[in-house]
Amino acid sequence: xxxxxxxxxxxxxxxxxxxxxxxxxxxxxxxxxxxxxxxxxxxxxxxxxxxxxxxxxxxxxxxxxxxxxxxxxxxxxxxxxxxxxxxxxxxxxxxxxxxxxxxxxxxxxxxxxxxxxxxxxxxxxxxxxxxxxxxxxxxxxxxxxxxxxxxxxxxxxxxxxxxxxxxxxxxxxxxxxxxxxxxxxxxxxxxxxxxxxxxxxxxxxxxxxxxxxxxxxxxxxxxxxxxxxxxxxxxxxxxxxxxxxxxxxxxxxxxxxxxxxxxxxxxxxxxxxxxxxxxxxxxxxxxxxxxxxxxxxxxxxxxxxxxxxxxxxxxxxxxxxxxxxxxxxxxxxxxxxxxxxxxxxxxxxxxxxxxxxxxxxxxxxxxxxxxxxxxxxxxxxxxxxxxxxxxxxxxxxxxxxx
Ligand SMILES: CC(C)(COP(=O)(O)OP(=O)(O)OC[C@H]1O[C@@H](n2cnc3c(N)ncnc32)[C@H](O)[C@@H]1OP(=O)(O)O)[C@@H](O)C(=O)NCCC(=O)NCCS
Numbered sequence: 001x002x003x004x005x006x007x008x009x010x011x012x013x014x015x016x017x018x019x020x021x022x023x024x025x026x027x028x029x030x031x032x033x034x035x036x037x038x039x040x041x042x043x044x045x046x047x048x049x050x051x052x053x054x055x056x057x058x059x060x061x062x063x064x065x066x067x068x069x070x071x072x073x074x075x076x077x078x079x080x081x082x083x084x085x086x087x088x089x090x091x092x093x094x095x096x097x098x099x100x101x102x103x104x105x106x107x108x109x110x111x112x113x114x115x116x117x118x119x120x121x122x123x124x125x126x127x128x129x130x131x132x133x134x135x136x137x138x139x140x141x142x143x144x145x146x147x148x149x150x151x152x153x154x155x156x157x158x159x160x161x162x163x164x165x166x167x168x169x170x171x172x173x174x175x176x177x178x179x180x181x182x183x184x185x186x187x188x189x190x191x192x193x194x195x196x197x198x199x200x201x202x203x204x205x206x207x208x209x210x211x212x213x214x215x216x217x218x219x220x221x222x223x224x225x226x227x228x229x230x231x232x233x234x235x236x237x238x239x240x241x242x243x244x245x246x247x248x249x250x251x252x253x254x255x256x257x258x259x260x261x262x263x264x265x266x267x268x269x270x271x272x273x274x275x276x277x278x279x280x281x282x283x284x285x286x287x288x289x290x291x292x293x294x295x296x297x298x299x300x301x302x303x304x305x306x307x308x309x310x311x312x313x314x315x316x317x318x319x320x321x322x323x324x325x326x327x328x329x330x331x332x333x334x335x336x337x338x339x340x341x342x343x344x345x346x347x348x349x350x351x352x353x354x355x356x357x358x359x360x361x362x363x364x365x366x367x368x369x370x371x372x373x374x375x376x377x378x379x380x381x382x383x384x385x386x387x388x389x390x391x392x393x394x395x396x397x398x399x400x401x402x
Pocket of ligand 1 (some may be wrong): 094
């Protein structure tokens with residue numbers, strides 16, 4: 001192992017709430033979700049010298065109010081790290097946290113840092129998507145993006161139409177529903193087997209009914225059926241294909257991870273879980289933003305001299321089932337179930353607090369590696385608003401010695 005390599009040591013997340021008045025986190029501050037996961041990460045990893053963290057990097061899409069004031073810096077103070085730890089915030093919408101990991105990984109590889117906290121948070125109840133955005137009017141007047149494609153659901157409808165028009169296999173509504181049902185079933189099987197208890201932290205929260213413990217993903221819907229899915233409204237298009245059942249939800253939550261150089265791991269006797277190989281981000285036509293993971297994955301594989309078949313496990317963020325199914329078909333994966341993709345459930349069941357999700361994918365991939373020691377390489381990948389995709393390649397190093 002190369003001592004200047006970057007490694008994922010550990011990660012933790014809150015359970016994800018529903019972003020609405022009766023959701024767990026309605027009265028909880030976004031930065032307190034961050035404090036919770038940072039402190040839990042510290043508690044679980046007493047052998048990490050937390051006062052030596054070089055940077056605390058946090059992704060959030062809307063950087064104002066309780067997600068403002070350069071959260072990466074303020075949470076150094078509120079989570080109890082010493083003043084000397086630096087921090088900053090990043091916005092790449094849904095891939096905010098993923099980008100923090102890419103930055104942190106690169107800092108470590110170039111010798112600019114040894115220990116990085118990289119995380120993501122989104123309180124979609126306090127910061128509904130796009131609510132306070134003021135896009136440049138030229139974007140619309142000069143037809144860079146049609147207004148309707150600022151709404152991600154419309155891009156998912158367009159993707160259904162775009163794929164067969166562009167030489168890709170079509171994805172039917174039935175297939176999107178089947179896929180959504182499959183990942184929901186996988187989610188509940190994993191939940192019932194304690195998979196999520198391993199990396200989720202319970203949090204005491206004040207709600208309109210008094211104090212409660214946020215100890216489950218509120219979005220997940222047990223007992224979903226294909227018949228129930230078929231009859232749902234299609235809110236983005238009359239007689240469309242995208243429904244509440246085959247989309248990710250509107251959620252609140254935070255995820256944190258700690259990355260470390262090989263040198264530091266060796267010095268401290270820390271056994272990391274994954275090696276950060278590298279990342280790639282790409283832009284695509286904003287009207288088909290869900291396609292982003294395909295070219296992002298092709299790019300990262302090319303950059304690091306690998307082939308799709310080298311990947312043993314993939315954690316893909318399903319903003320919408322159509323983009324997950326499109327990804328599977330493009331890369332020739334088995335449909336509706338491929339054991340490599342989202343083996344323990346996906347975003348449609350777990351929830352999608354935008355900027356946090358990329359870090360959630362990495363936390364799950366690390367756990368997938370622990371459970372599947374023969375798996376060598378893995379991928380985290382996601383689509384991003386206004387037409388982007390991001391992918392990170394990771395290597396399983398669970399149990400490996402330096
Ligand atoms: C799709 C979307 C509009 C649905 O929002 P919503 O209406 O608040 O969603 P709900 O969870 O209340 O579900 C709507 C209804 O469908 C029902 N439903 C949801 N999933 C179901 C399922 N699998 N089976 C049966 N019913 C289901 C709900 O019970 C609810 O029924 P009700 O109206 O009788 O209460 C919203 O989740 C959304 O915008 N998602 C995309 C988020 C996004 O763009 N993220 C960024 C990605 S890049």
